[in-house]
Amino acid sequence: MARRPLPRILSTGSAQIARSRELARTAADGATDVLHPLITITRGMRRLASAGRRRWAETPKDRRGPLLFLVASVILVVALVPYGPLLAVITLMAAAAWQGRDRTPPVPEGPDESQTQRLQSLYEALVPYFAVAEDPAPLYAHGGDWEKAFPAYEFDSGRVGRLTVRYPAYFADGDIESRTRVEQLLTAKAGRGREYHFTWDEEGNRLDLAVLAPLPTDIHAQHFVTAPGETVLGFTDPTEVQRTLPLSYGEEQRDVPPVVWRTGIRSTEPHLLVLGQPGSGTSTLVRSVALQALRHGGDILVVEGGSTGEYACLTGRDGVLAVECGTAGALAGLEWAAQETERRLIELNNARQAGNPPPEDTRRPLWILLDRPTAFSHPAAAEGRPDPQSLLQVPLRHGRAAGVTVVVADQLDAAAGLSDAVLQHTRARVVLGPATAEQVTAVLGSPPHTTPLAQVPPGRGFARLGTGPVHRLQVPATPDPYDEATSDADRKAVEDLLPPRSVPADAEPEPLPAEAAVAEG
Incomplete structure (x- = not known):
């Protein structure tokens, strides 16, 4: 009786296992696609029920009787109207589908080419302020990676709208002049003509930059709601x-x-x-x-x-x-x-x-x-x-x-x-x-x-x-x-x-x- 070599048997079994897993994953995805509306409606019904329980718990006891009477009256009117129950079920399903929708925010995409160039330019401009020759593993270096220095960023109309800057622990962030130089540099590089707010986190060695909205200039003198004094x-x-x-x-x-x-x-x-x-x-x-x-x-x-x-x-x-x-x-x-x-x-x-x-x-x-x-x-x-x-x-x-x-x-x-x-x-x-x-x-x-x-x-x-x-x-x-x-x-x-x-x-x-x-x- 001929026997297969052991390595071949193992490889064939591994291939069959991988194929089985792939088929199972495909079947699960197909089932999810089919059951997705049902899952959404079920999740929405659960959320509506939770909201109803909270509403009932927050209602004072002396008002629960009139509330029950109002709900019963609405149900009776709907039941007597032609096609009322059908419309009520459709409305309930639509509300449940809306409440059960996936609210996970979309994952932001990475920066495009122009944004990458702007971030790299900001990084290169900060090198003279945050780098020293004695640092064995510098966070800032000419030609370095800006992604480690800028863990969070947002763009507004092609310009930086929000930026988080990491800096080395040896930077003198307690010195007002040193901080002012960095703020002036970021203001010039991020875009002039706007006002920026800087938040220094000395403990975490982080600097948060955010663009401030203009203050309203259309407020007239009037009687403000204030107390004496x-x-x-x-x-x-x-x-x-x-x-x-x-x-x-x-x-x-x-x-x-x-x-x-x-x-x-x-x-x-x-x-x-x-x-x-x-x-x-x-x-x-x-x-x-x-x-x-x-x-x-x-x-x-x-x-x-x-x-x-x-x-x-x-x-x-x-x-x-x-x-x-x-x-x-x-x-x-x-x-x-x-x-x-x-x-x-x-x-x-x-x-x-x-x-x-x-x-x-x-x-x-x-x-x-x-x-x-x-x-x-x-x-x-x-x-x-x-x-x-x-x-x-x-x-x-x-x-x-x-x-x-x-x-x-x-x-x-x-x-x-x-x-x-x-x-x-x-x-x-x-x-x-x-x-x-x-x-x-x-x-x-x-x-x-x-x-x-x-x-x-x-x-x-x-x-x-x-x-x-x-x-x-x-x-x-x-x-x-x-x-x-x-x-x-x-x-x-x-x-x-x-x-x-x-x-x-x-x-x-x-x-x-x-x-x-x-x-x-």
């Missing part, structure tokens, strides 16, 4: 804050994330400093703050150093103590504000010692708004008078306890002329208009996590409250309603927020106590 400085990215405000003015009703500045006795940032380039919107922000302060029942004193009449619309309004544009008026108003702060402190101290509640006249917030105070320094020195900023020492130092809030706005190139008291006690800060990363860092005390743009709309900038993070900011449009260049919609939005006049516009307002003393002198 809360002031909306502007609006920022939805990922930066956990609060939204509904907009009540305009055609499109939506919720937007605000940057809210809190003032009062428990505030850690009781005073505000706003710096920006000419035409960047610093006066717009001060005007917005004034309108919000008047709405919450505060008294405001406006001191304008530009003498451009930006706040003429507030003259004679309820709650507006004075709008001063000259050196004498500014000195008189600020001297009265310092005396008022001292008076409030004395009355509050006497009330606490006597065990009484604070007097009513000390509870009303007092706002001191100064626009370009450095413009008074030279005229005051020429006339032999003190700098008006020297009178802010008491309101700035003791204003939180006395219910006095100081807002100072000036130009970036005049920041050196601000007094030490202003720079020391203004912990809430805003930078508006085009500014370099160094200028933003010098004012806010921390660099922004985004790249500043050269061309920005009015009211666009950065804000930081105390030691918090740096936020992108867009100030709501609050123009001067008396300006001829203001549109009708913006003019009406501001005029609707102005309180009624208590003094005619052509009448002489009553002088403040300190102003009368200066006049007598």
Whole structure:
């Protein structure tokens, strides 16, 4: 009897086993194709049943009876309608098929040739920053593989929209200058004209780059839904804050994330400093703050150093103590504000010692708004008078306890002329208009996590409250309603927020106590 060689028998058996497996796989695939609609409908029925059970569990017990009656009524009506049961079964199957569909997201395809070239270019540009000669296994090297350095990426209209960058552990990611150089390089290589957000993960040695959507510039001044002591400085990215405000003015009703500045006795940032380039919107922000302060029942004193009449619309309004544009008026108003702060402190101290509640006249917030105070320094020195900023020492130092809030706005190139008291006690800060990363860092005390743009709309900038993070900011449009260049919609939005006049516009307002003393002198 002839015997087959053992290797041949093994090979023949292996081939038969492989063929059997292939046939079984083909049969399974065919069965899956046939049963796929049935599987989808079954999965959908299961999901609908789970949703019904959750709905029944969430329904209060006192409402379950009416719900059962409603369901029974619907079933009865469907049963009595001609072809009703058939249509009900078809509708149920369609709903189950829709709910049971495969929701697995499609696997993204790899980058095309142009995207691969762009990623390789980014990789080569980062080699001088992330490579050293002593590294035995460098992650970055000329002609190296970019796939290890960029584990995740997305493209938007042919340009990089999101990118995750791995870098060696020895890179000095704690050095602001080193990080800034890498951010500037990525901004130039990923595409200019857009704003990028950078997230540094020092523990994981990763850098995430993402393109930010432009902030809305169509938000007008309006009554914001805020509590007393809360002031909306502007609006920022939805990922930066956990609060939204509904907009009540305009055609499109939506919720937007605000940057809210809190003032009062428990505030850690009781005073505000706003710096920006000419035409960047610093006066717009001060005007917005004034309108919000008047709405919450505060008294405001406006001191304008530009003498451009930006706040003429507030003259004679309820709650507006004075709008001063000259050196004498500014000195008189600020001297009265310092005396008022001292008076409030004395009355509050006497009330606490006597065990009484604070007097009513000390509870009303007092706002001191100064626009370009450095413009008074030279005229005051020429006339032999003190700098008006020297009178802010008491309101700035003791204003939180006395219910006095100081807002100072000036130009970036005049920041050196601000007094030490202003720079020391203004912990809430805003930078508006085009500014370099160094200028933003010098004012806010921390660099922004985004790249500043050269061309920005009015009211666009950065804000930081105390030691918090740096936020992108867009100030709501609050123009001067008396300006001829203001549109009708913006003019009406501001005029609707102005309180009624208590003094005619052509009448002489009553002088403040300190102003009368200066006049007598």
